Amino acid sequence: xxxxxxxxxxxxxxxxxxxxxxxxxxxxxxxxxxxxxxxxxxxxxxxxxxxxxxxxxxxxxxxxxxxxxxxxxxxxxxxxxxxxxxxxxxxxxxxxxxxxxxxxxxxx
Numbered sequence: 124x125x126x127x128x129x130x131x132x133x134x135x136x137x138x139x140x141x142x143x144x145x146x147x148x149x150x151x152x153x154x155x156x157x158x159x160x161x162x163x164x165x166x167x168x169x170x171x172x173x174x175x176x177x178x179x180x181x182x183x184x185x186x187x188x189x190x191x192x193x194x195x196x197x198x199x200x201x202x203x204x205x206x207x208x209x210x211x212x213x214x215x216x217x218x219x220x221x222x223x224x225x226x227x228x229x230x231x
Contacts, residue, residue: 130166130216138173138185145190152221153196164219168212172226191223201225 124131135141148169155165159192173186191199196221202208208230215222 125165125167132168134170153194167221169216170224174228198222
């Protein structure tokens with residue numbers, strides 16, 4: 124969808140569920156602009172609830188933000204409060220690169 128001009132917003136239900144997609148995010152989405160020598164972007168937003176301290180089971184309490192922050196080509200953003208979440212999500216949709224939008228579960 125993103126490769127044909129759409130700006131998809133995808134949500135992964137829980138943080139630990141993103142690990143099977145990690146390889147595609149690193150090897151495909153993160154390198155897309157580099158592969159096209161800067162001619163094309165990949166406007167994709169991946170919403171990902173994360174964080175512990177919510178008394179949730181172990182697969183619902185991971186904090187994978189550092190994994191994504193070390194991937195070239197991916198942008199990682201985390202809203203600091205609920206008021207800024209909407210503006211930050213809107214800015215993420217306007218970005219031409221893949222954005223991992225980390226949502227602290229404690230803000231829900």
